[in-house]
Amino acid sequence: MNDRTSRRLELAPVQAHGSHRNIGLALGRWGAEACHRHxxxxxxxxxxxxxxxxPEIPRMRALLRHAFPWIEDELAGLAEGLELPLDDVFLWNCRGDLWALAPDGCTTVLAPQRLSHNEDGDPGFAGFCGLAEVRPDGAPAFASFVYPGSLPGHTFAVNAAGLAMTVNNIRARQAAAGLPRMALTRALLAVKSADEAVSVLQAHPRMGAFHLGLGQAGATQTWSVEFSQLAVSVHPVTHTSAVHANHALHDAQAELPQIITDSSAHRQSRGEALLAQGAQALAILSDTGDAAEPILRQSPSDTDQENTLATADIDLSGTTARWAVYAPGAATPHHRFEGLHRLT
Structure with a gap:
């Protein structure tokens, strides 16, 4: 058995059900040890x-309370479960809105009926992340990769309505208060279609910026979405595949002040070159051909202080999302799902 096949993936199964306060509480209790340790x-x-x-923070909290009080409840439960002050937990869940160099990276390959994604984050959380199965009262259930101390929804996820989402950091420099970007993506897990997700983003002021890969089981296309204070821009992926690292690419974001790190620029360039050569999504996401700034990031000296923690491959060609989660660079999946039903 070669190294690529034998690599293991340690993602704890996390169950969170009921009210949003109880969901946050369950996620907090699960993540408390890792947060206090690291x-x-x-x-x-x-x-x-x-x-x-x-000065933007009171306005951000007021906007959240007005637009999504249930997310505020989830944050309160998260803080209680973590045994950390709510003010601190709120700030941490606004990290990319307040600090452009927050350690959140990622690379996504978008095809007309498929989303494939490297989840890149703080290597100190390697072995302490989870796959959460969340069943909120009165909203679609979903499954999501989760980090200790963070709301679900800013990584990769699939919900019971067949909506799939992948999320890439955009290191935007901000000027005015808006809703935290992680609150917005948490809100998207409660919707039932990509059109509804875009409408939610357009309806609210936005503080930070993200790139989203959005897909719907049974649809003939996926969508590349960038949102920032400037705009919500949507590019359908209908025929040819596309690669997105963690900086804004859409014309609508051309005036967005942002930081493009060497890692993000190299991953974007290398991914596009591999795609032009006909490489498949998982081959692109496991590529280390650019030795200085590889797409698959496993170096303790990574220039953005991030490593690939998991890879997701989401097939949306059927009426139900079929998806798998791999250890970084592994040839075979460690977890497989059909919709929210775990197969392995």
Whole structure:
């Protein structure tokens, strides 16, 4: 058995059901040990905590309370379960809105009926992340990769309505308060279609920026969506595949002040070159041909201080999403789902 096949993936199964407060509480209790062991001692936590006096923060909280009080409830439960102050947990879930260099990366390959995604994040969480199966009262159930201390919805996820989503960081420099980007993507897990997801983004002021891969089981296309304070831009992926690293590419975002790191620029260029050569999505996501800034990121000296923690491959060609989760660079999946039903 070669190394690519034998690599293991340690993702804890996480169950969270009921009210949004109870969902947050369950996620908090699950992630508390990792947060107290690693997160609150990290440079990233200190960088975000240093933003607590920013004048935009009260406005961000007021906007969240008005638009999505149920997400505020989820954050309150998360803080209780983590045994951390709610103010600190709120700030951490606004990290990319407040700090452009927050350690959230990722690469996505979008095809007309498929989304494939490398989840890149803080390597200190390797072995401490989870696959959450969440069943909220009065909203679609969903399954999502989750980080300790964070709301679901800013990684990769599939919900019971057949909506699939992948999320890439955009390191935008912000000026005015809006809804936190992780609150917006959490809200999208409660909708039933890609059109509805885009409508939610358009209906609210936005603080931070993200790229989303959106797909719907049975649809003939997927959608590349970038949102920022400037715009919500939507590019249908109908015939040829596309690659997206973690910086804005759409023309509508041309005036967006952003940071494009060397890693993101190289991954974008290398991914496009491989796609032009006919490479398949999983081959692109496991590529290390650019030795300095590879797409598959496993170096302890990664220039953005991020590593690939998991890879998702979501097939949307049928009436139900069929998807698999791989260890970084592995040839065979460790978890397989049909809709929300776990096969392995």
């Amino acid at each position: 997160l609150i001692h990290s440079d990233a936590w200190a960088q975000v905590a240093a933003c607590r006096s920013r």
